[in-house]
Amino acid sequence: MANVSMTVNGRSVSGQCEDRTLLVQFIRENLGLTGTHVGCDTSQCGACVVHVDGKAVKSCTMLAAQADGSEVVTIEGLSSGGELHPVQAAFREHHGLQCGFCTPGMIMSAVDMIERHGGQLDEKTVRAELEGNICRCTGYHNIVKAVLDAASKMGDGAKVAAE
Amino acid sequence: MYATNYHRASSVEDAVKLATANDEAKYISGGQTLLPTMKQRLAAPSDLVDLRHIASMKGISVSGGSIRIGAATPHADVANSSEIAAACPGLAHLAAHIGDPHVRHMGTIGGSIANNDPAADYPAGLMALNATIVTNKRSISADDFFTGMFDTALDDGELVVAVEITAPSKCGYAKFPNPASRYAMTGVFVAKHGDGSVRVAVTGAGSDGVFRHEGMEQALASNFSASALDGVTVDDADLMSDIHASSAYRANLVKVMAKRAVSAAG
Numbered sequence: 001m002a003n004v005s006m007t008v009n010g011r012s013v014s015g016q017c018e019d020r021t022l023l024v025q026f027i028r029e030n031l032g033l034t035g036t037h038v039g040c041d042t043s044q045c046g047a048c049v050v051h052v053d054g055k056a057v058k059s060c061t062m063l064a065a066q067a068d069g070s071e072v073v074t075i076e077g078l079s080s081g082g083e084l085h086p087v088q089a090a091f092r093e094h095h096g097l098q099c100g101f102c103t104p105g106m107i108m109s110a111v112d113m114i115e116r117h118g119g120q121l122d123e124k125t126v127r128a129e130l131e132g133n134i135c136r137c138t139g140y141h142n143i144v145k146a147v148l149d150a151a152s153k154m155g156d157g158a159k160v161a162a163e
Numbered sequence: 164m165y166a167t168n169y170h171r172a173s174s175v176e177d178a179v180k181l182a183t184a185n186d187e188a189k190y191i192s193g194g195q196t197l198l199p200t201m202k203q204r205l206a207a208p209s210d211l212v213d214l215r216h217i218a219s220m221k222g223i224s225v226s227g228g229s230i231r232i233g234a235a236t237p238h239a240d241v242a243n244s245s246e247i248a249a250a251c252p253g254l255a256h257l258a259a260h261i262g263d264p265h266v267r268h269m270g271t272i273g274g275s276i277a278n279n280d281p282a283a284d285y286p287a288g289l290m291a292l293n294a295t296i297v298t299n300k301r302s303i304s305a306d307d308f309f310t311g312m313f314d315t316a317l318d319d320g321e322l323v324v325a326v327e328i329t330a331p332s333k334c335g336y337a338k339f340p341n342p343a344s345r346y347a348m349t350g351v352f353v354a355k356h357g358d359g360s361v362r363v364a365v366t367g368a369g370s371d372g373v374f375r376h377e378g379m380e381q382a383l384a385s386n387f388s389a390s391a392l393d394g395v396t397v398d399d400a401d402l403m404s405d406i407h408a409s410s411a412y413r414a415n416l417v418k419v420m421a422k423r424a425v426s427a428a429g
Contacts, residue, residue, distance in 0.1 A: 002169060019169040019211075020201075043199045044344075046265060055239075055268040061198050062269065065169040066191075066213060109264070131345065132263025 009077030046133035098137035119155030234273025253334035335428030
C-alpha cells in the first residue's frame, strides 16, 4: 500500500491506496471529486485531464503514487468565489458541449493551452492542441469557438493587468 | 492492472539497485506506454522503479554542436527548447508531434527509445542523427541500439541515462500519422551531417522496427533535394501490412515522407 500526500485544488490531502491505484481513481474515489471523468480508460480521450505541477496530464495514465508530493488542480479547483473560470464561462456562452461528459477534460486542456500560448492562439493551433481530447457529440466547432473566446478575454485581462 | 510495487528512485545508482533487486521489475519514466499496457494486463511488472525524480537524468544542454538530452526529459521540453530548435530543428518538430499535449508532458525520450515501438518517432530521429545512447554502463550508437521491433541492445536492468547528438548541418522529419491513433503509419527523418554524409531513417513502416534506407542516403548525399529521390525505389518486401495500410502503400509513403522531410530540412 502507498501513503500518498498531495495538494489538490489548494488543499493538502493524504490517503492510503494500492500502488497500482491510478491518479484518477484516487481523485474520484478517495477524495470524492467526481468532476474528473474516466472516458476511454485507454489513454486516448482526455476526459480525465487534470493539472499536475502546472501541466495538463491524463490522470488515467499516471499512478497516484507518481503524483505523491505534487500540486494537482481538477475541474473543481478552477472557479473561485462562485465565479466561473473564464474558460468555463466561455464554454457556457458558446454552448461548447452537448452531453458534457468530455467537458471537464476539454476545459482543463483549454486552460493549459491558453496558459502556454497566451494571446497567440489561433483556430489551427486550438484544433491541433485538442488532439488528446475526444468529444463524440459536438463536432468540436463550438468547443474551438469557446477556447478562442476565452483566450482572447484572458489575453486582454493579462494585458490590462500588465499595463 | 495487476498489483505492483511502486518505488521512487533518487539517483541512477538507486534506480539500478531497485530494478535489479527483482527479476520482474520495470523502469517507469513517463509511463505513457507502460501504464496503458499494464491496464490491459499485457504487462505485469512486480515492481515499478520511477525515474521521473532523478535530477541528473533531466534537462537539455547544447554546447557548440554537442547536444545532450537527459533520458527523463519529457517530449514537451524537447519540443519547446529554443536551443534544440536552433541546433536541430527536425528533432524539435518530431518531439512536438508525438501523441498529444498531455502525453508530451509525461512521456520521455528515454522511455520512448527503450521501448522501441515500431511506430514511435524518436527511434527514426536518433538513428538518422547518428545519436549515441548513454546508459549507466556504456555508450551505444543508435545503429547498434535499435535491434528490432520492441527490442534494444539494453541488458536486463541497464538504464538509458541520456542521448547525445552532434548537431547536423540540416535535418527534417515528416510523418503520416494514423488518423485515429496518431502513431506514425510512416515517419522519415533525414539528416545531412557535417562530413557531407546523409542518413535517412524510417519508422512506422518496417516489419522489424526502425531502419535506414541506403538508396535514399546515397541519392541525397550527391544531391540533397527532394527531386533526387524520384529515381529511388523502396522495396515493400520488409514493410508492414495491416488494416491501415498495405506494404505497397507504406513503400510509397516512405518516399513521399522522405521528400517532405528533405523539403522541411531546407
